[in-house]
Amino acid sequence: MHYNDFRKLGFTTLSNGLIAYYPQLKISDAELILIIQLEAFAQRGENFPTNEQIAANTNLSTGEVASITQQLIDQNYLSIDQLTDKQGRIGNFYNLDALYQRLDDFLSTNVMIKSHQDQTEKVSDSLDNNPLNTLARQFEIEFGRYLSPIEREEISAWLNVDHYNPEIIKLALREAVLSQAYSLKYVDRILLNWQRHNLKTVAQVQKFLQRNR
Template sequence: MEYNSYRALGFTTLQNGLIAYYSQLGLSDIQLILIIQLEAFNQRGEHFPSNEKIAANTNLTTNDVANLIQQMIDQGLLSIEQTTDSKGRIGNRYNLNPLYEKLDNYLDEHILIKNNQNNQTIEVTDSLENNPINMLARQFEVEFGRYLSPIERQELSAWLTVDHYSPEIIKMALREAVLSQVYSLKYVDRILLNWQRHNLKTVYEVKQFLQRNR
């Protein structure tokens, strides 16, 4: 059967942002499978598929599906709404808006590059790679409101590969720079060197140091 013959089955649309960053939202791989199924049913007009129908499309049992749905409700990523049709019949539907609101917030904080002067979005970074260097670079660009230069990216890479700072420690140093309203890698580097001189190696140690010196 040719590819075009399969088009009669239709397509399911899923945000690339969700595919790239679902783990950053605290979702597991199996929860993403559930979301794909819910979207597939929803986009075909079936807004409250049974656990049996969902399980039939996966390797999950109906109990697995029920547990995953409850997990997502508890995480504030999914809700069940009551609906009323034109004939007054009451029903239910799954609502994934809480998930997409959380995704929107994540993208706004970590992916959108904004002008520090007026908070207007300059551009949306188009990379969907999640390696530590790219993720850190995006975060610096978001906070600085501009793209990093090639030399700045090399320095960022050196922090990870030569100095062996953890991404979490670098993010904390970035936060301290932003709080001081100094948008410079040199300033962040001075913060990191200061913490290194104090032999601070973990997030906990840095937090304790900062609390003592506020």
């Protein structure tokens, strides 16, 4: 059997925002594992898996699954709601809507770029004032994966060796994402190009981009 054979088992879609920022939402690793399992079951059409089913897919015991489920309910991240099927039968289902609403609220307040008419407002992460960590988180959510230590070192060099403005690095990241180029090498080429044009402020970069759209 090869990887492509196992692909037939399917895939589970999970928000990159949740992967990158669950610690800021005070969600533990074990709670994230449970959320992933609930998503996996739901996306296969099983909306109320038993504790035994979940435990069989994890290193958790059924008791731990029950305890963690209750923790998520107590934190208002998870609820058990009822639905009626086409035959009129009433059943339960796990509802994660509250979790994703909290995630949306966090991202819109701390992370995401907000546009107001022709102006762009950058919202910094108020929970972490370290520019390296803030930038690393931004890259992780856009790339949909964790950065390697070497990649973090490269971002650190942009800040401490090249002395790029963190906001300009974020603009370069946005340009890379718009081009669907999810690599630091591409971002570095953008930064070098702006440096060659002697663009040192966010306003200068934005004016340059508007001229070259």
